[in-house]
Amino acid sequence: xxxxMNITDQLSHLMRGVDTVVPETELADRLAEGRPxxxxxxxxxxxxxxxxxxxxxxxxxxxxxxxxxxxxxxxGDFTAQVGDPSGKSETRKRLSAEEVRGYAERLLDxxxxxxxxxxxxxxxxxxxxxxxxxxxxxxxxxxxxVAQMLERDDFRKRFDGQQPISVMEFMYPxxxxxxxVAVEADVELGxxxxxxxxxxxxVLQERFGQRAQMVMTMPLLIGTDGEQKMSQSIGNYxxxxxxxxxxxxxVMSIPDALMRQYFELATExxxxxxxxxxxxxxxxxxHPGDLKRRxxxxxxxxxxxxxxxxxxxxxxxxxxxxxxxxxxxxxALDDNPDQWLPAVMTEAGLTASNGExxxxxxxxxxxxxxxxxxxxxxxxxxxAGRVLQVGKRRFVRLxx
RNA sequence: GCCGGGAUGCCCGAGCGGUCAAAGGGAGCAGACUGUAAAUCUGCCGGCUACGCCUUCGGAGGUUCAAAUCCUCCUCCCGGCACCA
Numbered sequence: 001x002x003x004x005m006n007i008t009d010q011l012s013h014l015m016r017g018v019d020t021v022v023p024e025t026e027l028a029d030r031l032a033e034g035r036p037x038x039x040x041x042x043x044x045x046x047x048x049x050x051x052x053x054x055x056x057x058x059x060x061x062x063x064x065x066x067x068x069x070x071x072x073x074x075x076g077d078f079t080a081q082v083g084d085p086s087g088k089s090e091t092r093k094r095l096s097a098e099e100v101r102g103y104a105e106r107l108l109d110x111x112x113x114x115x116x117x118x119x120x121x122x123x124x125x126x127x128x129x130x131x132x133x134x135x136x137x138x139x140x141x142x143x144x145x146v147a148q149m150l151e152r153d154d155f156r157k158r159f160d161g162q163q164p165i166s167v168m169e170f171m172y173p174x175x176x177x178x179x180x181v182a183v184e185a186d187v188e189l190g191x192x193x194x195x196x197x198x199x200x201x202x203v204l205q206e207r208f209g210q211r212a213q214m215v216m217t218m219p220l221l222i223g224t225d226g227e228q229k230m231s232q233s234i235g236n237y238x239x240x241x242x243x244x245x246x247x248x249x250x251v252m253s254i255p256d257a258l259m260r261q262y263f264e265l266a267t268e269x270x271x272x273x274x275x276x277x278x279x280x281x282x283x284x285x286x287h288p289g290d291l292k293r294r295x296x297x298x299x300x301x302x303x304x305x306x307x308x309x310x311x312x313x314x315x316x317x318x319x320x321x322x323x324x325x326x327x328x329x330x331x332a333l334d335d336n337p338d339q340w341l342p343a344v345m346t347e348a349g350l351t352a353s354n355g356e357x358x359x360x361x362x363x364x365x366x367x368x369x370x371x372x373x374x375x376x377x378x379x380x381x382x383x384a385g386r387v388l389q390v391g392k393r394r395f396v397r398l399x400x
Numbered sequence: 401g402c403c404g405g406g407a408u409g410c411c412c413g414a415g416c417g418g419u420c421a422a423a424g425g426g427a428g429c430a431g432a433c434u435g436u437a438a439a440u441c442u443g444c445c446g447g448c449u450a451c452g453c454c455u456u457c458g459g460a461g462g463u464u465c466a467a468a469u470c471c472u473c474c475u476c477c478c479g480g481c482a483c484c485a
Contacts, residue, residue: 224437234427235428250437252437252438253436253437255438256438288435290435293435342449343449353446353448354447354448355446356429356445358449358450359430359443359444359445360429360444362430362444363430363443363444364430364431365429365430365431376449390429390430391430391431392430392437
């Protein structure tokens with residue numbers, strides 16, 4: 001598909017959903033050079049899953065690959081141990097080398113769900129950052145002033161809010177910028193919160209005698225809570241490895257107002273189609289429930305090809321009809337003919353403590369084969385082989 | 401180094417000798433409702449087969465019949481001043 005597209009078409013493909021481009025008009029010039037651009041994306045392995053939020057940027061990287069450009073994926077194994085202060089209101093706890101290595105392995109696997117295998121260059125930034133000596137580090141630090149650092153909102157806020165900022169955190173943008181020098185990036189991608197860091201790459205490349213990279217940022221995808229950006233530490237995320245029905249359900253839980261953003265950033269549905277769907281929503285021709293189902297299917301299909309419809313019906317089975325999912329865990333009961341239900345629930349992992357289990361029973365949240373249970377003491381024969389359910393989402397099949 | 405402020409449950413934040421398992425908010429969970437795991441309303445929200453008991457208020461000691469609340473030391477954070485460059 002790359003060869004046949006003219007520059008205008010390429011531009012519109014690449015500019016879809018983009019938040020900021022610096023410098024604004026340079027992309028057309030670079031594309032016109034007709035060579036594969038080196039498009040850098042750096043991700044720090046600080047958490048075990050790739051979320052749809054990361055996938056927004058990864059998809060953009062893929063768009064470049066589709067046009068024949070080289071994806072330079074930088075695994076920030078070194079920088080992960082420094083900790084990106086962007087948007088953080090407090091010092092990030094430092095990760096150990098083992099944690100980082102473990103995350104990196106799991107992430108690489110997940111990246112392949114989004115990126116094409118070619119043209120792809122995967123680099124670990126410890127490769128060049130790990131070997132810098134003190135003189136080189138000092139050289140790097142001489143490029144930027146403390147006042148410039150404090151211009152950053154997140155640093156400023158922490159400073160004003162009496163939160164600690166370590167000097168090491170000041171290093172982070174410099175290291176990330178140095179990555180761009182090391183891989184000679186033409187373009188660097190990132191989330192909107194990365195803009196300042198990405199700009200540092202431009203500054204440093206010029207200091208090191210290279211042409212300054214372009215910077216493209218993608219909007220931050222709002223998480224399932226509809227409030228904050230999608231993040232693993234907040235827990236409002238959808239992971240690309242989530243089970244289809246789970247993924248579908250999480251999509252269904254987002255506020256309606258977020259649908260447009262999700263269609264634009266998290267699917268490949270055409271822009272024109274999205275616009276008309278939104279118009280239909282306003283005029284009443286399109287039912288929000290139906291549209292959100294479509295969104296759910298589209299997203300599931302991207303990560304579990306062919307599983308969209310099944311995920312939807314599994315969702316219906318459990319949440320619309322109050323049914324039981326097909327594959328649930330088993331829990332073996334002991335032989336005692338009299339069973340104390342709270343203990344069973346806790347041992348089966350349905351509740352965190354006996355106290356919580358008793359509360360659930362009191363609140364009418366506990367069912368056996370769909371029938372509400374209101375007593376704590378039950379006969380083994382009354383529950384064996386049946387499905388024990390807490391709330392809408394927690395199930396366990398009791399052993400015979 | 402000196403002076404002062406601070407550290408409370410998942411998070412924010414009241415409390416400032418007993419009536420504190422600790423107000424309030426947020427998050428979370430459950431019930432009702434719903435196109436929806438949204439919104440709203442209601443309830444729950446340290447542990448313990450539990451009108452009682454146990455473990456919690458940065459850490460370690462101490463005072464007291466009794467401490468999250470008072471004292472001592474320590475750790476960390478913030479601010480100011482000083483010092484060094």
